[in-house]
Amino acid sequence: MSDTSGISAAGAVYRHVKDRVLTGDLEGGRMVSEGEVSSTLGVSRTPVREAFLRLEVEGWLRLFPKRGALVLPVAPHEIDEVLDARALLESHAAADVVTRPDDLAALVDALDAAIEAQRTSHEAGDLPGYTEADAEFHRLVAESGRNSLLAGFYRTLRERQQRMTADSVRGRTAAAATVLDEHRVLRDLLAAGDVAGFGRGLVEHLDHTHRPHSHGGTR
Known part of the structure; x- marks a missing residue:
């Protein structure tokens, strides 16, 4: 250089x-x-x-x-704050997009592409690509709502989200595969218009990924 x-x-x-x-x-x-x-x-x-x-x-x-x-390591309070904000924003966007069938169909297609990119990166052992695709999956959901202010705020969380995912799945192949499985479930819940189920599944997904010890998980 x-x-x-x-x-x-x-x-x-x-x-x-x-x-x-x-x-x-x-x-x-x-x-x-x-x-x-x-x-x-x-x-x-x-x-x-x-x-x-x-x-x-x-x-x-x-x-x-x-x-x-x-x-600097990710502080526990930062994890809690980021996850709470993400759950609120993504659930709010989901409730909005399911009222618009055409936009919902486009979102589901985009989520399929993000899941495929994440799967490919996982199989290749490409952690940066995996975390980027993970962040893209959740960004697509968050920005599917029609509130530009909330979408803008969500974008400020992207870097911390990506780092938290890398910390959570590094060296944990089973955990990385579970994240993919849970993304597929969330995609299916959205496609079915099940907003309540998506909200519950999202909170569980975020907890499983970033707070594994609260569910008896191990690194």
Whole structure:
């Protein structure tokens, strides 16, 4: 990577490190050094330092002088808040879209495509692709409602959602397969216009995926 522009180099470093955090390649609790990133990307330490500062402001890293940056784990209260918000927004959108048969049919087709992309990524062992398809499935539901303000708010949760999914299914092949099965069930409930069933299934799905210990699950 060329280091001819401090701004563009810092932006590229920021995107690289953030993507690794979101996909779980850089797990919560891991230390990452400026030198490591500088060497990997072929840039000086200055843009790396700038990118680290930006990521610290956003809450992804905590900087320690002369030691590097700690990737902050997802806090339990953050998990609860994100899941509560997602359940409310997706259920609200589902109640709206089922009143519009043509839009519902289009949504179901799009959900089928997202499920297929997630299945393909799962079979290939592609965790970033898997989490991206997972986020896309839920985004499609959330944005199927006609409230643009709620849809906009939901988009702000996407990055945290993707990271939480990576944390939840990493190294848990059975859990990753269960997520796919539950997506198929949610798709079928929507296709049938069962809003109440979808709402219940969604809450159970989010709990199973991100709060496995509350259901006796193990990592």
